Amino acid sequence: MLKILDKSFVPFITASEIKSEVSSLAKSLNEEYAEKDVLFIAILNGAFMFASDLFKEISLQSAISFIKVSSYQGMSSTGRVDEIIGLTASIKDKHVIIIEDIVDTGITIEKVKKLLYSEKPASIEVCTLLFKPDAFQEKEIPKFIGFSIPNKFVVGYGLDYDELGRNLGEIYQLKEGSDPERNMLNIVLFGPPGAGKGTQAERLIEKYGLSHLSTGDVFRYNIKNNTELGQLAQSYMSKGHLVPDEVTIKMLRAEVMKHPESKGFIFDGFPRTNAQAAALDELLTSMNSSINVMLALEVEDEELKTRLIKRAEVSGRVDDADPAIISNRLKVYKNETEPVKSYYQSQNKFIGINGLGTIDDITELLFKAIESL
Numbered sequence: 102m103l104k105i106l107d108k109s110f111v112p113f114i115t116a117s118e119i120k121s122e123v124s125s126l127a128k129s130l131n132e133e134y135a136e137k138d139v140l141f142i143a144i145l146n147g148a149f150m151f152a153s154d155l156f157k158e159i160s161l162q163s164a165i166s167f168i169k170v171s172s173y174q175g176m177s178s179t180g181r182v183d184e185i186i187g188l189t190a191s192i193k194d195k196h197v198i199i200i201e202d203i204v205d206t207g208i209t210i211e212k213v214k215k216l217l218y219s220e221k222p223a224s225i226e227v228c229t230l231l232f233k234p235d236a237f238q239e240k241e242i243p244k245f246i247g248f249s250i251p252n253k254f255v256v257g258y259g260l261d262y263d264e265l266g267r268n269l270g271e272i273y274q275l276k277e278g279s280d281p282e283r284n285m286l287n288i289v290l291f292g293p294p295g296a297g298k299g300t301q302a303e304r305l306i307e308k309y310g311l312s313h314l315s316t317g318d319v320f321r322y323n324i325k326n327n328t329e330l331g332q333l334a335q336s337y338m339s340k341g342h343l344v345p346d347e348v349t350i351k352m353l354r355a356e357v358m359k360h361p362e363s364k365g366f367i368f369d370g371f372p373r374t375n376a377q378a379a380a381l382d383e384l385l386t387s388m389n390s391s392i393n394v395m396l397a398l399e400v401e402d403e404e405l406k407t408r409l410i411k412r413a414e415v416s417g418r419v420d421d422a423d424p425a426i427i428s429n430r431l432k433v434y435k436n437e438t439e440p441v442k443s444y445y446q447s448q449n450k451f452i453g454i455n456g457l458g459t460i461d462d463i464t465e466l467l468f469k470a471i472e473s474l
């Protein structure tokens with residue numbers, strides 16, 4: 102058994118298994134790309150060892166470039182700009198083979214491909230030593246794969262845990278049970294637009310030290326800064342429609358991953374569909390955690406309309422100002438969002454809260470519900 106920092110790992114893929122798989126990948130590449138104008142691009146840091154062993158067995162006349170992908174954090178949440186560092190060779194009209202140590206969600210590789218395509222290569226394929234099919238979220242599966250592995254954390258042969266373990270000649274897998282269920286408090290705060298979720302969320306955050314994830318806020322931030330995601334989200338939100346699951350889930354996953362040490366999350370405005378709820382369960386399971394409860398603020402339609410119109414006067418939110426848009430949002434809520442209740446009811450995790458009354462009264466009910474868990 103191997104110990105790195107606080108985690109224990111067990112042997113998973115031996116050095117000789119790696120060696121023979123690297124040889125067979127090299128053989129496939131040598132055959133497939135014979136006669137072609139090829140450029141290898143290896144992604145640092147993780148791929149250095151795989152790239153080195155693989156390249157020794159490549160018989161094509163080809164150069165190799167090592168690149169890094171950097172993502173600058175913008176002012177807040179998803180304002181990210183990605184950039185490739187270190188690509189000096191021209192890739193125009195070249196057949197590019199990207200060398201990766203591991204493809205997990207596939208988000209990294211998708212970004213790299215997108216950036217490279219803008220320079221008009223003849224083709225781009227991915228050769229990865231490891232692939233986690235159960236974690237993969239993108240459409241295009243890497244063409245050359247060494248080992249398809251379960252969705253568990255691995256180290257060694259270039260792969261790190263907190264920058265350690267890259268020097269190991271074999272690959273190790275995180276030991277089952279070495280990471281006990283994390284003691285997080287994860288709450289889905291639910292309710293129609295105007296129910297008071299934002300106000301109550303602030304109080305819960307203060308009391309329990311939670312991280313607040315409001316999909317609405319993240320969307321609005323992106324819209325304000327006119328990002329790609331913002332433009333996409335805007336086209337749906339301005340009509341009172343929901344932003345599609347695929348976009349929302351990706352964004353949320355990125356947000357959750359920014360708070361790895363959090364005491365827990367308040368999900369505000371999410372999940373809005375059963376598919377999102379299932380995706381959220383999966384995400385939390387991968388963090389050794391789960392949703393504790395859905396707290397649903399219950400308020401009548403007429404009261405909601407009055408509150409929203411009042412809010413628009415203060416906040417200037419356009420989606421609050423127009424009665425027709427409000428009606429549509431409430432209708433969408435009833436038809437598309439409310440069914441998510443049953444997802445949590447069936448897991449015995451649903452608590453309804455009377456959302457009429459003073460802000461303090463409602464806060465008190467929420468605290469009681471949480472203490473009762």
Ligand code: IMP
Nearest residue numbers: 147204205206207208209254255260261
């Ligand atoms: P992606 O999720 O496919 O974008 O992978 C992003 C990066 O996460 C990879 O390039 C690795 O650096 C890292 N990564 C993903 N899974 C593992 C793992 O099991 N061990 C170590 N690093 C990993």
Ligand code: MG
Nearest residue numbers: 146147148202
């Ligand atoms: Mg990597």
